[in-house]
Amino acid sequence: MELHHDKHHQAYVTNLNKALEATAAATAAGKFHDAAAQFSAIRFNGGGHINHSLFWEGLSPASSPDAQPSAAPKLLAAINNTWGSLDQFKSVFGTALLGIQGSGWGWLVKEPVTNQLRIVTLANQEAVVQGDTPLIGVDMWEHAYYLQYLNGKAAYVENIWKVINWKTAEARYTESREDAFKVLKVNI
Amino acid sequence: MNKVKMAATLFRATAPSARAALRASSVKPVTAALASTSFVRGKATLPDLPYDYGALEPYISGKIMELHHKNHHQTYVNGLNSALDQIGEANASGNQSKAATLAPLLNFHGGGHINHSLFWENLAPANKDGGGEPAGALKSAIDRDFGSFETLQTQINTALAGIQGSGWAWLVKDKAAGTLQVVTRANQDPVAGNYVPLMGIDAWEHAYYLQYQNRKAEYFSAIWNVINWKTVASRLDKA
Numbered sequence: 001m002e003l004h005h006d007k008h009h010q011a012y013v014t015n016l017n018k019a020l021e022a023t024a025a026a027t028a029a030g031k032f033h034d035a036a037a038q039f040s041a042i043r044f045n046g047g048g049h050i051n052h053s054l055f056w057e058g059l060s061p062a063s064s065p066d067a068q069p070s071a072a073p074k075l076l077a078a079i080n081n082t083w084g085s086l087d088q089f090k091s092v093f094g095t096a097l098l099g100i101q102g103s104g105w106g107w108l109v110k111e112p113v114t115n116q117l118r119i120v121t122l123a124n125q126e127a128v129v130q131g132d133t134p135l136i137g138v139d140m141w142e143h144a145y146y147l148q149y150l151n152g153k154a155a156y157v158e159n160i161w162k163v164i165n166w167k168t169a170e171a172r173y174t175e176s177r178e179d180a181f182k183v184l185k186v187n188i
Numbered sequence: 189m190n191k192v193k194m195a196a197t198l199f200r201a202t203a204p205s206a207r208a209a210l211r212a213s214s215v216k217p218v219t220a221a222l223a224s225t226s227f228v229r230g231k232a233t234l235p236d237l238p239y240d241y242g243a244l245e246p247y248i249s250g251k252i253m254e255l256h257h258k259n260h261h262q263t264y265v266n267g268l269n270s271a272l273d274q275i276g277e278a279n280a281s282g283n284q285s286k287a288a289t290l291a292p293l294l295n296f297h298g299g300g301h302i303n304h305s306l307f308w309e310n311l312a313p314a315n316k317d318g319g320g321e322p323a324g325a326l327k328s329a330i331d332r333d334f335g336s337f338e339t340l341q342t343q344i345n346t347a348l349a350g351i352q353g354s355g356w357a358w359l360v361k362d363k364a365a366g367t368l369q370v371v372t373r374a375n376q377d378p379v380a381g382n383y384v385p386l387m388g389i390d391a392w393e394h395a396y397y398l399q400y401q402n403r404k405a406e407y408f409s410a411i412w413n414v415i416n417w418k419t420v421a422s423r424l425d426k427a
Contacts, residue, residue, distance in 0.1 A: 003401055003402055007401070007402040008402055011402070040352070044352045101292070101296045101375050101376070102353055102354035102355070102374065102375030102376070102392075103353035103354045103393075104353070123353060124352050124353035125352065125353070141353075141393065142354075142392065142393035142394050142397060143393050143397060143401075143402065146393060146394060146397045146398065147397065147398065147401075150255055150259070150398075151255060151259040151260055151263070151394065
C-alpha cells in the first residue's frame with residue numbers, strides 16, 4: 001500500500017501535472033502539434049490518477065462495518081437482481097479480472113440512462129470516464145499485489161473482497177455520477 | 189519421428205488444424221532464434237535456462253528469475269497448449285467461428301512463450317557472456333543505424349520507460365530495409381512480420397518488482413550487465 005500510494009500514484013500525479021503544463025504552454029504558443037503530443041501522457045497519467053483515487057476510497061479495513069456488503073443495501077439488491085447472488089457476481093467479476101492480458105483494471109459500473117450494472121475491464125490506466133459511473137474498482141497491475149502474492153493473482157482477487165468499501169460503493173450507486181468523482185477535485 | 193524437423197519447427201502440434209492456425213499467426217520468423225525451445229509430442233514445453241537462477245545476480249535476483257521462469261513462463265506454456273487444444277477441437281468439430289474467437293488467447297500465451305524463450309537466451313551471467321559491448325558485424329550494424337552503442341542503449345531505455353502498462357522493448361532487424369530498429373510491444377504481443385527479434389527486454393512489473401519495486405529505471409539500467417551479445421550477434425547472422 002505504501003509503495004502503491006506514495007510512489008506509483010504520486011508518479012501518475014507528477015506526470016499528469018507535467019503533461020498538463022506542457023499542453024497549456026504549447027497551446028498558448030500556438031503549437032497545437034506539440035500539445036497533441038501530450039495527449040497520450042494525459043490519458044495515461046490522468047487515468048492513473050483517477051483510477052487510484054477511486055480505488056483508495058473504495059477500500060476499507062476488513063474490520064470496519066464498511067467492509068460488509070450489508071453496508072450497501074440498494075447496490076446489493078441490484079447485484080442480486082442482475083447476477084442472481086453476490087457470490088455469482090464475485091465469480092463473474094473474478095473471471096473478468098483474471099482474464100486481463102497485461103496491466104489493467106476491472107470495474108463494476110452503473111450505466112447511464114438504464115442504470116443497469118455491468119462489469120468492464122480496461123487496459124493499463126484507461127479510466128471509466130465516458131458515461132458510466134464507476135462503483136467498485138480492482139487494480140490488476142502487478143504492482144498492486146506482487147510483493148505479497150507473487151504470481152498468485154487469484155488469491156489477491158479472492159482476498160480483495162475482504163477490504164472492499166461497500167459504503168463507498170453504495171454512495172456511488174445512489175448519488176450522482178459527479179459525486180463519484182469529487183475525490184479528484186481536491187487533488188489537482 | 190524426424191528430430192531435425194522438430195528442432196527446426198517451433199510448433200509441431202498434433203492437430204493439422206492447430207498447425208494451420210499457427211501458420212496464420214506470426215510465429216515463423218523467429219524459429220531460427222529459438223534453438224532451445226523444446227516441444228514434446230506436439231506440446232510446447234518450458235525450456236531449461238542456460239544458467240542457474242542466481243547467475244544473473246546482483247542485476248536480477250535469483251528469486252525473480254525462479255518465479256519468472258518456473259511460474260510465469262510455465263503459465264504461458266500451459267495457456268498456449270490449452271489454446272491450441274481448444275482451437276484444434278473447435279476446428280475439428282467444424283466450429284471455425286469458435287476457433288477464431290480463441291485467437292487472443294493464442295496470441296497472448298503463444299507470444300508469452302516466444303518472448304520469454306528469446307529473453308532467457310539473450311541474457312547471460314555478467315562473469316560469462318553477459319554485459320560488455322557488441323562486436324563484429326553486430327557492432328557495425330549498430331554503429332551504422334544508431335551512431336553508437338550508447339545511443340542504442342539510450343533509445344532502448346527511453347522506449348522501455350515509455351511503455352504504458354506491460355510490454356517489451358526489442359532490438360529488431362527490419363527485413364525489408366535491412367536496418368536495425370528499436371520497437372516496443374504491448375503485453376505479450378510477439379515481434380512478427382517484417383521484423384526479426386534480436387534482443388528483448390521484459391518490461392512487465394513481474395520482471396523486476398521484487399528487487400526494484402517502482403524504480404524501474406534502475407532495472408533498465410542494470411540489465412545491460414547481463415545482455416548476451418553473442419546470442420544477439422548470432423540472431424543477426426541468421427536474420
